[in-house]
Amino acid sequence: MRRFKSTLVQRNHFKHPEDDESTTSSDADSTDSGSDAGTTFRCGQDVDSRSLFDVWSASRPKQGGPEQAKFFLPPGSRRRLTPKNIALASRIVCSTSYELLRLLSGLNPIRTAIMIFLTIIRGLLPAFRGYSQALILDEVQKLISSGDFPSTRLGHLLAREGFRMFAESIFDAFANDNESKVHASVRFLMEHRQLEQRLRLDIPTLADPAIRDLLHESDLFVRSFNGLGFGFGLFSPFDLIRVLSSLAEVASQLYVLYSTTQGSLPFLTSSPSSPTTKDEPNARLQAPLLAILILPTLFSLIGSLLPSFSLSLSSPYALSSESGYYSPSHAHVSERAERMRSLAHGEPFRAEVALFGLGPWILDSWASARKRILGLEEADASPLSGILRSETGVGSLIMALRWLLTQSNASEMIVLLQNLPFLLYASSTSLGSLALYRASLQSVVFTMRSLVASFERAFQSVFFMGAFFAAMMVEPKLSPAPEEKMDYQSYEGGMKIEARNISYTYPGNSKRTLNDVSFVVEAGEMLAIVGYNGSGKSTLANVLLRIFDYDTSSSPSDSEPELLINGLPIRQLDPSEYHSHVTALFQVFSKLNATVRENVGIGNVGDGFSDKAVEEAARRAGAVKLVRGLPRGLDTRLECMGLGMGMTSGMGEPLERPGDEGYENGMASDVRQGLSGGEWQRVAISRALMRARTADLLLLDEPTSHLDAHAQHNVLKSIDHIRRDPVTGKRTKTVIIITHQLSIARKADKIAMLENGSITEFGTHDELLARPNSRYGAMYRATAC
Numbered sequence: 084m085r086r087f088k089s090t091l092v093q094r095n096h097f098k099h100p101e102d103d104e105s106t107t108s109s110d111a112d113s114t115d116s117g118s119d120a121g122t123t124f125r126c127g128q129d130v131d132s133r134s135l136f137d138v139w140s141a142s143r144p145k146q147g148g149p150e151q152a153k154f155f156l157p158p159g160s161r162r163r164l165t166p167k168n169i170a171l172a173s174r175i176v177c178s179t180s181y182e183l184l185r186l187l188s189g190l191n192p193i194r195t196a197i198m199i200f201l202t203i204i205r206g207l208l209p210a211f212r213g214y215s216q217a218l219i220l221d222e223v224q225k226l227i228s229s230g231d232f233p234s235t236r237l238g239h240l241l242a243r244e245g246f247r248m249f250a251e252s253i254f255d256a257f258a259n260d261n262e263s264k265v266h267a268s269v270r271f272l273m274e275h276r277q278l279e280q281r282l283r284l285d286i287p288t289l290a291d292p293a294i295r296d297l298l299h300e301s302d303l304f305v306r307s308f309n310g311l312g313f314g315f316g317l318f319s320p321f322d323l324i325r326v327l328s329s330l331a332e333v334a335s336q337l338y339v340l341y342s343t344t345q346g347s348l349p350f351l352t353s354s355p356s357s358p359t360t361k362d363e364p365n366a367r368l369q370a371p372l373l374a375i376l377i378l379p380t381l382f383s384l385i386g387s388l389l390p391s392f393s394l395s396l397s398s399p400y401a402l403s404s405e406s407g408y409y410s411p412s413h414a415h416v417s418e419r420a421e422r423m424r425s426l427a428h429g430e431p432f433r434a435e436v437a438l439f440g441l442g443p444w445i446l447d448s449w450a451s452a453r454k455r456i457l458g459l460e461e462a463d464a465s466p467l468s469g470i471l472r473s474e475t476g477v478g479s480l481i482m483a484l485r486w487l488l489t490q491s492n493a494s495e496m497i498v499l500l501q502n503l504p505f506l507l508y509a510s511s512t513s514l515g516s517l518a519l520y521r522a523s524l525q526s527v528v529f530t531m532r533s534l535v536a537s538f539e540r541a542f543q544s545v546f547f548m549g550a551f552f553a554a555m556m557v558e559p560k561l562s563p564a565p566e567e568k569m570d571y572q573s574y575e576g577g578m579k580i581e582a583r584n585i586s587y588t589y590p591g592n593s594k595r596t597l598n599d600v601s602f603v604v605e606a607g608e609m610l611a612i613v614g615y616n617g618s619g620k621s622t623l624a625n626v627l628l629r630i631f632d633y634d635t636s637s638s639p640s641d642s643e644p645e646l647l648i649n650g651l652p653i654r655q656l657d658p659s660e661y662h663s664h665v666t667a668l669f670q671v672f673s674k675l676n677a678t679v680r681e682n683v684g685i686g687n688v689g690d691g692f693s694d695k696a697v698e699e700a701a702r703r704a705g706a707v708k709l710v711r712g713l714p715r716g717l718d719t720r721l722e723c724m725g726l727g728m729g730m731t732s733g734m735g736e737p738l739e740r741p742g743d744e745g746y747e748n749g750m751a752s753d754v755r756q757g758l759s760g761g762e763w764q765r766v767a768i769s770r771a772l773m774r775a776r777t778a779d780l781l782l783l784d785e786p787t788s789h790l791d792a793h794a795q796h797n798v799l800k801s802i803d804h805i806r807r808d809p810v811t812g813k814r815t816k817t818v819i820i821i822t823h824q825l826s827i828a829r830k831a832d833k834i835a836m837l838e839n840g841s842i843t844e845f846g847t848h849d850e851l852l853a854r855p856n857s858r859y860g861a862m863y864r865a866t867a868c
């Protein structure tokens with residue numbers, strides 16, 4: 084499989100085929116006949132993520148409401164069993180099955196092969212079990228009628244049955260152990276792949292709604308491997324292997340059924356007491372009688388197909404009654420329930436939940452969404468009301484029909500009919516034959532019904548599998564194509580930044596947040612970016628840090644936008660290489676519910692969280708006294724909310740570090756400490772300064788907003804110290820500082836005044852003050868008063 088070329092990704096965001104105006108409904112329909120929206124591929128051919136993505140997208144066309152209110156089938160939605168979707172599913176299977184096999188067998192091919200073999204054997208065992216028990220029953224029947232006790236043959240049969248049970252339990256133990264090992268390793272591999280890809284993808288890629296939906300369905304595929312998948316309606320390729328066992332079971336039981344009626348099974352062919360000689364039954368009866376065997380399965384197959392029709396006949400907003408898969412509105416409602424749940428659980432929201440009295444609102448919103456999902460919303464209404472309502476009447480009737488069909492197997496008449504082949508054809512009426520016949524019959528019926536259900540689940544999961552493989556091939560939008568990539572070039576004295584006509588529009592917004600921004604910062608200079616709230620300062624910082632990509636489309640000035648770092652276009656630099664030469668403090672920084680060492684050390688994990696590196700960073704940020712005052716120094720666990728749990732970063736377990744003193748006997752220490760806003764800011768500055776030695780650019784967004792005057796002075800002194808060579812005193816780093824404190828800005832070499840996303844004034848403090856009607860001057864005088 085080929086990965087999506089990043090050039091393509093940069094210029095063409097992932098688009099749903101229907102987003103493209105050139106894609107008409109007939110294009111979408113053409114997927115039925117083999118040519119996919121935009122791309123064609125054949126089974127077994129090397130496939131790229133674009134075509135796989137297009138096939139996956141085509142399975143979730145827009146629907147619901149009038150044209151403008153239409154929405155894409157939400158992620159996790161149930162795909163209808165239509166000819167178009169069947170064609171799409173078969174394409175996904177064709178293009179991904181080889182990769183899937185490689186993935187599943189990759190970790191331990193021998194164990195996987197053994198697992199497949201044992202699964203098939205497992206399907207054959209019930210037939211042997213039934214046969215062995217039937218022999219015992221026959222022998223008992225013979226003994227009762229003859230009174231010929233004791234029987235050595237019965238002793239042999241019982242001993243054989245005991246041995247069979249023993250062997251089967253050993254077989255089961257071995258097969259289960261092997262299977263759980265294969266499961267665990269594949270689960271690990273899938274989760275690892277998923278996590279690896281998540282971490283590779285950058286913010287612009289993750290902000291793409293199509294990619295978000297793709298990752299959501301990919302996540303469902305990965306979750307199907309967790310062993311609980313089946314219960315949630317998810318079907319993993321492992322469940323598909325179990326289908327092999329079911330097929331083997333059906334085949335072996337059908338053979339037993341046939342042999343029982345033909346009397347061809349050894350030792351069961353004749354009844355010892357009263358063998359009955361049957362006339363040769365009418366040959367024309369054979370076919371209909373055998374059809375009776377599969378009648379319930381046919382009914383159940385038809386029944387299981389009905390909900391998809393009922394959904395299309397009733398309201399498009401109706402929730403699916405099927406477990407696990409969402410109808411379109413189901414997914415929306417489920418998202419609302421999930422949002423309310425995280426509001427209730429999330430510690431960061433706790434203060435506002437309490438202050439604004441949000442408890443009842445959260446609970447009511449969650450309850451109404453959850454009731455819809457669970458189908459409890461009309462619990463108070465009469466059971467007939469749904470059927471009588473005109474818009475859902477047809478759907479309800481079809482649901483009733485479905486129930487009748489799927490329950491047909493329990494019908495006594497069908498059970499009686501199923502006995503006819505035995506009564507008409509069997510050459511023996513022995514108890515063992517009858518018991519074997521009944522057991523095999525039931526096994527065939529139930530296994531075939533479960534195969535039908537498996538087919539439906541497998542059909543849905545094929546789309547999740549397509550999403551997984553398409554998601555694994557998505558390239559981060561910010562990564563340059565290999566042929567365009569350039570190596571970062573160091574400049575003496577820091578980093579030179581040249582921005583020409585840079586604009587930025589947030590995804591989904593029509594208005595630009597940055598407009599035609601142009602400026603130059605020479606290596607070693609300090610630039611202060613100032614401006615009113617919402618003027619775009621933090622957005623500009625994210626563009627300069629290559630967290631966001633500037634707009635490619637022509638800027639308002641119609642000049643080609645360009646952002647050069649040390650003379651090289653930023654788009655041609657590998658983001659991770661570029662990031663290794665910069666360090667930053669974000670305006671909203673992460674507060675980890677972890678030790679001080681971890682909170683600071685993540686600024687440069689390469690330093691291994693060592694005392695020396697962390698203490699040095701804390702010293703530069705003026706946080707040494709703070710750390711020394713904590714109960715366990717660097718190993719004090721910090722508390723974000725003062726509630727003893729939760730963390731604002733969304734990170735789970737604390738970082739592990741061998742010999743971490745914050746842990747006792749593998750358990751997190753109970754000594755926890757809350758910090759004030761200013762103290763947290765010093766921790767965050769320490770984190771940013773962990774990389775200060777190697778970085779060419781220091782970008783600090785509001786670094787002193789929470790600091791007292793003394794701390795502000797120290798931090799600024801420290802920054803000035805860091806940016807100079809300790810021996811020569813020459814500048815070695817460029818500094819960009821975003822601040823509302825103009826007393827700080829005036830110390831910078833250059834000041835950029837940002838208003839409504841545009842730089843309106845640029846120069847030194849004195850130059851700007853000297854300008855007539857200077858906006859910066861007005862702001863400075865206002866704050867100085």
Ligand SMILES: Nc1ncnc2c1ncn2[C@@H]1O[C@H](COP(=O)(O)OP(=O)(O)OP(=O)(O)O)[C@@H](O)[C@H]1O
Nearest residue numbers: 589592596614615616617618619620621622623670
């Ligand atoms: N995630 C986002 N999605 C869409 N629009 C956004 C997003 N973040 C910011 N904006 C828009 O960009 C504008 C500029 O935001 P930005 O954070 O860059 O301002 P700022 O100058 O740093 O403000 P402040 O001084 O308050 O920190 C905002 O007014 C908002 O309209």
